[in-house]
Amino acid sequence: MTAYKSLEALRKRASVLGNAVGILHWDQETMMPEGVAPGRARDLAELSLMIHEIETDERLPDLLAEAEAQQDQLNPWQKANLREMRHYYVHANATPAELVEKIVIARSDSATTWKEARSANDFKRLAPKLEVLFNLQREVATIKSEALGVTLYEALLDEYDPGRREKQIDALFDDLAGFLPAFTREVMDKQACGPAVLQPQGPFPIAVQEKLSRRVMEILDFPFDRGRLDTAAHPFSGGAEGDNRITTRYEEDDFTKSLMAVIHETGHALYEDGRPGEWRGQPVGESRGMTLHESQSLLLEMQAARSEEFIRYLAPITREILGGSGPAWEADNLLRLYRKVEPGLIRVYADEVTYPLHVILRYKLEKAIVADEIRANDLPAAWNEMMEKYLGITPPNDTDGVMQDVHWPEGLLGYFPTYSLGALAAAQIFAAATEAAPDILPGLAGGNFKPLYGWLDDNIRSLGCLYTADELIEKATGAPLGTEAYKKAVRARYLD
Amino acid sequence: MTAYKSLEALRKRASVLGNAVGILHWDQETMMPEGVAPGRARDLAELSLMIHEIETDERLPDLLAEAEAQQDQLNPWQKANLREMRHYYVHANATPAELVEKIVIARSDSATTWKEARSANDFKRLAPKLEVLFNLQREVATIKSEALGVTLYEALLDEYDPGRREKQIDALFDDLAGFLPAFTREVMDKQACGPAVLQPQGPFPIAVQEKLSRRVMEILDFPFDRGRLDTAAHPFSGGAEGDNRITTRYEEDDFTKSLMAVIHETGHALYEDGRPGEWRGQPVGESRGMTLHESQSLLLEMQAARSEEFIRYLAPITREILGGSGPAWEADNLLRLYRKVEPGLIRVYADEVTYPLHVILRYKLEKAIVADEIRANDLPAAWNEMMEKYLGITPPNDTDGVMQDVHWPEGLLGYFPTYSLGALAAAQIFAAATEAAPDILPGLAGGNFKPLYGWLDDNIRSLGCLYTADELIEKATGAPLGTEAYKKAVRARYLD
Structure with a gap:
């Protein structure tokens, strides 16, 4: 039960950060003055990193294994909660940090180019950016498909x-x-x-x-x-x-x-x-x-x-x-x-x-x-x-x-x-x-x-x-x- | 220099959390629907706790001592930054956690009573709450006055x-x-x-x-x-x-x-x-x-x-x-x-x-x-x-x-x-x-x-x-x- 409770405490903290991200994002799209955008983007990135750190906490593998071994002490809601915690864990930990970082950059590059290419009706400009991003996503798919035992898609x-x-x-x-x-x-x-x-x-x-x-x-x-x-x-x-x-x-x-x-x-x-x-x-x-x-x-x-x-x-x-x-x-x-x-x-x-x-x-x-x-x-x-x-x-x-x-x-x-x-x-x-x-x-x-x-x-x-x-x-x-x-x-x- | 840079990284993270608290607080007072109040209060308390954890990080005493010993490598802005970090540290670490918690409760109690006592013009109701809070604040003052080498006030x-x-x-x-x-x-x-x-x-x-x-x-x-x-x-x-x-x-x-x-x-x-x-x-x-x-x-x-x-x-x-x-x-x-x-x-x-x-x-x-x-x-x-x-x-x-x-x-x-x-x-x-x-x-x-x-x-x-x-x-x-x-x-x- 202790392992399970520790997992709950970690998720609780991630959810508080998630709530902050949610309101900051809402504010960004509805209320925030324009000039704040770069600073807000940096703050949101740091908060997301903090959530990621909780989801990749080094104690998690042991805590999850221990809680799963003691599943019979959990009620159905707690069991389902534990299953979802494992799901979060797999997604957050499957992908190496360098790959995540490459994707962040490729995504930003491709999304920015998309806006320009779209107004210029110039798909050729977008294609190479998409190619880079798709290659990286295929890498993620390969890693996660092994972790989850499912197809790439x-x-x-x-x-x-x-x-x-x-x-x-x-x-x-x-x-x-x-x-x-x-x-x-x-x-x-x-x-x-x-x-x-x-x-x-x-x-x-x-x-x-x-x-x-x-x-x-x-x-x-x-x-x-x-x-x-x-x-x-x-x-x-x-x-x-x-x-x-x-x-x-x-x-x-x-x-x-x-x-x-x-x-x-x-x-x-x-x-x-x-x-x-x-x-x-x-x-x-x-x-x-x-x-x-x-x-x-x-x-x-x-x-x-x-x-x-x-x-x-x-x-x-x-x-x-x-x-x-x-x-x-x-x-x-x-x-x-x-x-x-x-x-x-x-x-x-x-x-x-x-x-x-x-x-x-x-x-x-x-x-x-x-x-x-x-x-x-x-x-x-x-x-x-x-x-x-x-x-x-x-x-x-x-x-x-x-x-x-x-x-x-x-x-x-x-x-x-x-x-x-x-x-x-x-x-x-x-x-x-x-x-x-x-x-x-x-x-x-x-x-x-x-x-x-x-x-x-x-x-x-x-x-x-x-x-x-x-x-x-x-x-x-x-x-x-x-x-x-x-x-x-x-x-x-x-x-x- | 490394110790100083680590201190900067810790403060940077605290400031990102501080920015989130700032916007969430603004939102609470201007935009937030009323029914959200209890959940928001819990989230703000958890975020404040996270800031407090950074400010009481167990690495801080060594990092501060090391950075202060290497002060001659810092420029005047960095030196002043280090002085202010020490100031944060003293205030965050002087008071034991149990005392902080007692104050949070006493303050909430006294502030709530104040609203009622004020509209009822009944200072007698408020006085005992104030007394409790003042006693706790005197404890804080005693501890901090020793840490800072100043008077209680x-x-x-x-x-x-x-x-x-x-x-x-x-x-x-x-x-x-x-x-x-x-x-x-x-x-x-x-x-x-x-x-x-x-x-x-x-x-x-x-x-x-x-x-x-x-x-x-x-x-x-x-x-x-x-x-x-x-x-x-x-x-x-x-x-x-x-x-x-x-x-x-x-x-x-x-x-x-x-x-x-x-x-x-x-x-x-x-x-x-x-x-x-x-x-x-x-x-x-x-x-x-x-x-x-x-x-x-x-x-x-x-x-x-x-x-x-x-x-x-x-x-x-x-x-x-x-x-x-x-x-x-x-x-x-x-x-x-x-x-x-x-x-x-x-x-x-x-x-x-x-x-x-x-x-x-x-x-x-x-x-x-x-x-x-x-x-x-x-x-x-x-x-x-x-x-x-x-x-x-x-x-x-x-x-x-x-x-x-x-x-x-x-x-x-x-x-x-x-x-x-x-x-x-x-x-x-x-x-x-x-x-x-x-x-x-x-x-x-x-x-x-x-x-x-x-x-x-x-x-x-x-x-x-x-x-x-x-x-x-x-x-x-x-x-x-x-x-x-x-x-x-x-x-x-x-x-x-």
């Missing part, structure tokens, strides 16, 4: 979604890749025969949009006494344990994007807020990886908030706060607007039907990158070919093609699949919830999220990392993560 | 104003105590014969007052790219190195207090901002104690901003932004308003002539407390007696008497004198500056602070802790800290 993915396997993703994504292109055409044909979609006409002053955001967050029971909404150039959901700060940005001529973005980030925040409080500061009290996290934001945004029930409730509130009138503000039009399906170039603007195709494309390419089967220079051609294959469009330039996302220039390989795995999980969880609790949909129709949250609290939020992501999904929904609920949901929404 | 004072001696304060304060009561009456008699002071009539919406604050801060060259102005219930100047965040609060019916409070905090911020950048993160790069700090805020507020030159420049700006008109808004009236002398009960509302008398009273009482010559229970009577003696008024209750300040309930003994020592220093420094640089006063008349700042940068701000506070004052002004410049300044301002 899984070794990278494991940091974002522990335990996830390629085979499972392949099967799910092949299924979607077979289904979605034809389904997209079918939906588009149907929508072409329906009424035109009207865009409410602005401008919508930012202060008024912010008022709408807060009103909707109140409806969603966002805990404003334990969180904030602010504006940031690159919106994110952050803060610290028990202090969830979400951000958004507003466009004066279109309120619709920001509104759903706020609901999305609220989903992330509510997942964080619902974590088991008695495990604050411990790994088992954390959220369960990016697939689950994305499932919680998408469940709120795509499943609950775009339901007919909620849009009909939301329409008059939106109209009143923004001072709109006319047919563009009717619930029927808002429903059409929020359900318009159309292949586009840009992932972040994609609708829920075409979005997975963007992700599948990236997944296939990054598997090839990790397997060293493709050179950075060949990415644009491969990208454009797959865009044509999956979405039927070819990017007119690399800026709106292979260079649109910051992920690869930042060295984030293995992150993309969690977006669509999260979408599948969201559909599956929402279906299970609404079946188990028949008052959820009538609740949404009256702006009452409590029935939904009651189920989510019991089955997802309060469980932290007690189970693996897949165990959690299967326990909550009665089935392993699959595509059926998602396909059923989009068929019902877009074709019935 | 000096041992406490040393944390706020290193090297300051009781004898020096006694002499300065006796001088002021002899001068000020008669001078106050003389000024009041004179002002009674002058024109009535008119109070500009509000309400002044907070948004407009904030606009005025920002305008005035721009005139004062506040570096908004390295700092912020926000609102807080208990205004302070804080933030992190290179990131100076000041706060204020507004009263809708009176803009005059907040305006000068903002100028005061700007003075603190500019001192911080002017610290030697190449010594960021090191003790020698820090500001030189509370007397110097207060001298910089008061120099801006009392000497520069209340000068006839600047008030004449400020009056039309104030009138325009606040939309005022009539005789109350004329520069002559604003001058009278900002120079009204009248003994009052409350220190923080006192004018610059009667303010030192409030401080002297507290100084004498806390010397008696530290010497164990007075019981907490006897403080109200002693307080009221001295109020009558120095200011000619007797508080009608203890809430507006002995319980008005948070300092003693917070265990801050030895802090009060720095306010008035700072006022003396401000007058002396301003006199030296305006004599050395004749363009300072004409500058203020045109809202141009650059001549003043040029002199302050060279002689105060950029010197950090290279010298002791007294050395710094003597080098800058050509004389030891005294009362002459202050007396000359108030005579000129109030009687001529």
